[in-house]
Amino acid sequence: MTNTGTSAECVLVWFRGDLRLGDQPALRATAATGGPVVPLFVWAPEEDGSEALGAASRWWLHQSLVALEQSLQSQGLRLIIRRGPTAQTLLQLADETKARRIFCDRVYEPARLAAEPALEARLRDKGVSLESFNGSLLFEPGSIRTVTGGPFRVFTPFWRALWNERGALRKPLTKPKGIPAPLHWPTSLEIADLGLEPKIDWAAGIRTAWTPGENTAQERLRRFAQGPVSDYGDDRDRTDRDGTSRLSPHLHFGEISPIEIWHAVAGRPGAEPYLRQLAWREFAYQLLVENPETTREPFQNEFRRFPWRRNARHLRAWQKGLTGYPFVDAAMRQLWRTGWMHNRARLVVASFLAKHLLIPWQQGAAWFLETLVDADLANNTMGWQWVAGCGVDAAPYFRVFNPITQGEKFDPDGSYVRQWVPELAGLPNEWIHRPWEAPPLMLAAAGVQLGTTYPRPLVDHAEARRAALQAFQEMKQAGRGK
Numbered sequence: 001m002t003n004t005g006t007s008a009e010c011v012l013v014w015f016r017g018d019l020r021l022g023d024q025p026a027l028r029a030t031a032a033t034g035g036p037v038v039p040l041f042v043w044a045p046e047e048d049g050s051e052a053l054g055a056a057s058r059w060w061l062h063q064s065l066v067a068l069e070q071s072l073q074s075q076g077l078r079l080i081i082r083r084g085p086t087a088q089t090l091l092q093l094a095d096e097t098k099a100r101r102i103f104c105d106r107v108y109e110p111a112r113l114a115a116e117p118a119l120e121a122r123l124r125d126k127g128v129s130l131e132s133f134n135g136s137l138l139f140e141p142g143s144i145r146t147v148t149g150g151p152f153r154v155f156t157p158f159w160r161a162l163w164n165e166r167g168a169l170r171k172p173l174t175k176p177k178g179i180p181a182p183l184h185w186p187t188s189l190e191i192a193d194l195g196l197e198p199k200i201d202w203a204a205g206i207r208t209a210w211t212p213g214e215n216t217a218q219e220r221l222r223r224f225a226q227g228p229v230s231d232y233g234d235d236r237d238r239t240d241r242d243g244t245s246r247l248s249p250h251l252h253f254g255e256i257s258p259i260e261i262w263h264a265v266a267g268r269p270g271a272e273p274y275l276r277q278l279a280w281r282e283f284a285y286q287l288l289v290e291n292p293e294t295t296r297e298p299f300q301n302e303f304r305r306f307p308w309r310r311n312a313r314h315l316r317a318w319q320k321g322l323t324g325y326p327f328v329d330a331a332m333r334q335l336w337r338t339g340w341m342h343n344r345a346r347l348v349v350a351s352f353l354a355k356h357l358l359i360p361w362q363q364g365a366a367w368f369l370e371t372l373v374d375a376d377l378a379n380n381t382m383g384w385q386w387v388a389g390c391g392v393d394a395a396p397y398f399r400v401f402n403p404i405t406q407g408e409k410f411d412p413d414g415s416y417v418r419q420w421v422p423e424l425a426g427l428p429n430e431w432i433h434r435p436w437e438a439p440p441l442m443l444a445a446a447g448v449q450l451g452t453t454y455p456r457p458l459v460d461h462a463e464a465r466r467a468a469l470q471a472f473q474e475m476k477q478a479g480r481g482k
Contacts (some may be wrong), residue, residue, distance in 0.1 A: 015041050021071050021176070024175075037182075039072055041082070056206060062192075081193070246348065287299075326418060
């Protein structure tokens with residue numbers, strides 16, 4: 001560590017979303033200034049409105065900040081923690097440290113993007129510049145366009161265009177070393193003062209499943225790149241296999257960058273299906289930046305007339321994993337216990353809510369934002385609209401996932417259901433995904449009492465599908481009658 005006097009001009013490094021030291025463009029840029037560096041995190045959830053972090057994400061943020069603080073301490077630096085309002089806090093700390101420049105990672109959520117110009121102007125009025133760097137995406141939103149210069153509305157051509165531009169991807173930046181520290185550190189809150197962890201400890205299952213932080217993310221990437229990525233195309237949809245990278249929460253909190261992931265995986269046998277997932281994330285951010293209203297409203301305007309139902313009992317049963325469909329219930333319980341759900345299961349449970357129960361997709365999206373540790377606003381919005389049939393490049397509305405056949409295909413031996421719905425563990429594979437069809441003697445032998453130990457299905461699949469298609473026709477007819 002190099003201590004420099006307060007007469008030297010400090011630089012503030014404002015950590016917003018990229019909570020890491022490796023491949024951190026904002027932090028790396030401080031090297032060129034030669035001045036002391038003050039790392040900063042500002043907590044101002046009220047400024048994010050409806051986009052504020054949910055409970056599971058707040059738990060992860062606490063752990064991630066602890067990990068970042070430890071990493072900075074290893075470099076002789078401290079993480080200064082302050083509460084908002086953001087502009088006032090930045091100006092106050094700039095005054096305390098005599099800083100005239102603030103480096104930060106770029107953010108793309110609508111509330112933050114909308115507030116950025118006013119923030120920059122207020123800082124500039126006081127002689128302080130705000131310089132942002134893209135560390136969370138492969139490419140800046142809007143930089144990949146169609147041949148006519150417009151935004152892509154279909155993923156496959158977007159993927160081809162991104163693939164053609166892959167040679168322009170920069171290399172990952174190494175962790176900076178020897179960063180000068182100020183002679184005197186400004187005051188700071190403790191991370192615990194932010195109240196991110198729950199007062200009632202419901203996070204035991206999440207804590208068992210996850211270890212947040214940059215070091216864990218790097219180790220997880222290393223293991224995935226050295227083996228499982230080669231089978232990703234075959235295993236990614238199997239809920240009974242550990243075939244995914246599970247990097248999504250680390251990526252969401254910027255504990256690892258997509259650039260690092262791309263370069264670690266690209267060139268490995270069978271890597272293309274996984275790289276497509278990184279491109280899907282890029283596609284989601286492009287859509288969010290260009291269509292910020294889609295966090296609340298359907299991309300396809302005709303779906304504003306869709307005859308959604310409001311059924312609090314059905315919504316609660318879905319949230320608690322008590323729908324009577326084992327594959328759906330296993331996924332929802334996995335979410336509640338671990339803060340995460342397999343991607344194939346996300347598609348099935350989302351389809352069940354929007355098309356079996358006809359409950360507005362916004363309510364499902366809100367529950368995911370509250371309970372997922374990787375609750376990425378762009379991915380969550382696009383994913384829910386895709387499944388509901390109302391988004392860009394959406395699945396056709398008549399595509400209604402069958403929760404029985406989906407379970408039989410992607411959890412063929414029932415191990416996923418048995419793990420998360422243990423009251424059905426004694427059922428043979430033949431009946432594990434459709435217990436209501438099992439012979440009474442088989443149910444009795446397995447200790448299953450439908451309606452008592454495990455619920456009967458909330459709705460019949462065939463009838464629900466017909467109701468969904470009828471609702472879709474009603475929407476179309478309402479549009480023609482305008």
